Amino acid sequence: MIRFILNNKTIKTSEHSGMTLLDFVRYEQRLTGTKIGCREGDCGACTVLVGTLNGNIIEYQSITSCISPLGNAHGKHIVTVEGTNLKDKLTTAQEAMKANYATQCGFCTPGFVVALTGFALSNSNKTYSKALDAISGNICRCTGYKSIEKAAYQVVKKLENQDKNSFKWLIDNGFIPEYFKGIPQRLKDIEAESLKQPKGKYVAGGTDLYVQQADNLIDNSVHLIQEKNFLKGIEINSGICSIGANATVTDLWNHSELNRYFPKLKKHLKLVSSEQIRNMASFGGNLVNASPIGDMTIFFLALNSDIIIVNPDGKERQLPLKEFYKDYKTYDLKDGELIKTISFKLPTTNSNFNFEKVCKRTHLDIASVNSAIHISIDHETIKEAHVSIGGVAAIPKYLHETSAFLKGKLLTSEIILKANEILQNEISPISDVRGSSDYKRLLARQLFFAHFTELFPKQFTLNDFVQHA
Template identity: 65%
Template sequence: MIQFILNNKTIKTSEKTGVTLLDFIRENQQLKGTKIGCREGDCGACTVLVGELNNDKINYQSITSCISPLGNAHGKHIVTIEGINLPKKLNSAQEAMSNNYATQCGFCTPGFVVSMTGFALENDKNKTCNNAVSGNICRCTGYKSIEKAGFEIEEKLLQKDENNKIAWLIQEGFIPNYFEEIPSKLQMFLDVTSSAVEKSLKGTKVANGTDLYVRYADDLSEENVQLISAQKDLKNIIFSNGICSIGANATVTNMDESLQLKTLFPKLKQFLKLVSSEQIRNMGTLGGNFVNASPIGDMSIFFLALNSILTIQDKNGLERTIPFQEFHQNYKKYDLQEDEILTSISFPVPTKNTFFNFEKVSKRTHLDIASVNSAGSITIEKNTVTDAHFSVGGVAAIPKYLYKTGAFLVGKEINNKTIKEAEAILQSEIAPISDVRGTSAYKRLLAKQLFFAHFIELFPTKVELQKLIA
């Protein structure tokens, strides 16, 4: 039995856990404001908010319901556009869209309004309203008017009382009154709710579905899928004895919210903004990205360059570890048995002498799959490289770890001659093919330029830029 709160209504259903949340909302509950668009998580027309109780408060995030399994709603508060409508007037996000003429056909508008309301419910002062709608596409209005609506919302939120956030948002017309009662309702609800969904050990393993549901939504909708995202212990980010260990169920957003990770990687937010959209970053797990085994998986490339170790657990709880470089074996093939799951990825905490960079080239700067992406980690002692790890995606059948390139740099100084010699070795390690994302020659050129970009970014005083790119 799946049980959750949908807007202000308690839901108890025996629907299969693999049914998409979107289809349940629209067909079972007849809430048609959540639209069907791409069914791939790209357009944002199906955006809803998911609220999860944490220390007597609910944290809300936006997700795309078209690729989210219904079972993952268990024990949570799901909010659709109908759930943020006010009885007799527009809510603040709707009013901002109206004031700035930010809608025409209106098909995408509910998704934008839900994302903007999610922004109002968040605590991240470093995020803008435009960040929040990064996964929402409008095909007819033009984004300038939507951007202006976002500015109006941001200006209003400057006065938000963070100590009494929900009460303030209700008072200012962002959300209905019932939101104030949801934490206590959800707590009582969780106290008596069965955990049978979490304990399911049968069916296809699904975390948050951002890859599987793009390809197999129809098939999965017929299953009671095994929902491994319910395993909360697999979301932890732990630092111990010089090692950082991140649970395989951690999302890109979890990484972005980690103060310790942002201290280690000062440009982490900039790197992660290149990964998909707001909604997908809230959903996509590291383990899912690795097992997807895409040759251009952003997080695979990121963690390969950190010389990471994977921990894998079988159904009996027995664990084994392997270097991440050995996990991907061939196109879409990897070292994971049917009864095993990834539990964590760990890497040595970078020292003050270790420098890391991530680069990505795609047809669009954001919200796009890479043509080629690359990461590099270099440790220097007394002007000499003591450790080096590089990865590059889009140039082989797997996310490519560059064994020879990194080994060549150890023991050498960083200068133009060394960098060019290392790049020649890089070219011998890759074998790109021509496809829709570019020709083989183009990808070789991108791999070269991104490799140079690591050094230009990390060691600007050691690189003669004009001579390097000449």
């Protein structure tokens, strides 16, 4: 039995746990404000909030309900646009959209309202840029974004005097209805009841599987693993970072210590999907998706990561991530096995990390080519280098030969140019909808050079490479 709170109503349902949350909300509960758009998590019309109890505090995040399994709602507070409504007036987010003429056909409006409400409920800094991040996964096809951006700005201005983490302040100022105050205690009554899991296909966040296999997952048993504690968390010990396979990009984004080790971490992660997807997609899922252009896979390959794999009996084995992939969508994972953790050495004062990505639009898009590098320098000598690249081979590509060539060499433009020649021999791009093979080779070259101009701007400019390449 799946139990959760939907707006102000406690839900008990025996519906299939693989059913999408969107379909349950619309067709079983008749809450049709949550719209069906792309069914791929791209447009944000189906945005809802998920409130998760953490001790005595409830934390809210926005997700796209069209690719989220119903079973993942167990023990949570799910908020649709109807659940944000006040009795006799518009909420602050609704009023901001109205006052700035930020809606025309209205189809996308509920998603924007829910996302802005989630922003108000979040622990993030209440800045205009953060508000725009919050609605980054919401697409409008007719209004134009300036009026929506003005609405977001109006919400931010009203939040300037907010009492931190205060439901009372948000209720008093018209952001959320009064029933939110009682949700933490109501969730405690549900939390103790674990969801019984059938045998079936493992599903974590579902953001890839539900795009490709939604009909199959709805009709067959799924084994939901998003809430398994042994797959959660981020730990740092003795210069090693270990990340649970169920951790999300948002977990990485919010980790203050990792942001000190990776000063440009948020800049890199902002290139990964939208806020709604970053809130729900797991790293383990990204790795076993085995997409040749998986952003976080390329990220972790350049960090020379290891993975721990666990079988149903609890037996573990460790494997370098660069040895995990065998061929297109083929990897070293036996039946019943799960990736448990991803671990890597943290950057030091002598090492640098960079991630680059090119796609048809800057954000919310699949890469044409992406690349990352982790390089250690001592007295102008490259002591260690790990380079990865996506979109140019059948697998997410760790560049063994290029990385080995760089090790022990002086950091000069001549060496980098020679390394690019080796890189070009290591890759084998094909022509597809994201570009021709020649175009991808050009991108691979430019991104490789970009790593050095970004990390060592006083030493290199793009002209140092392009005129000789």
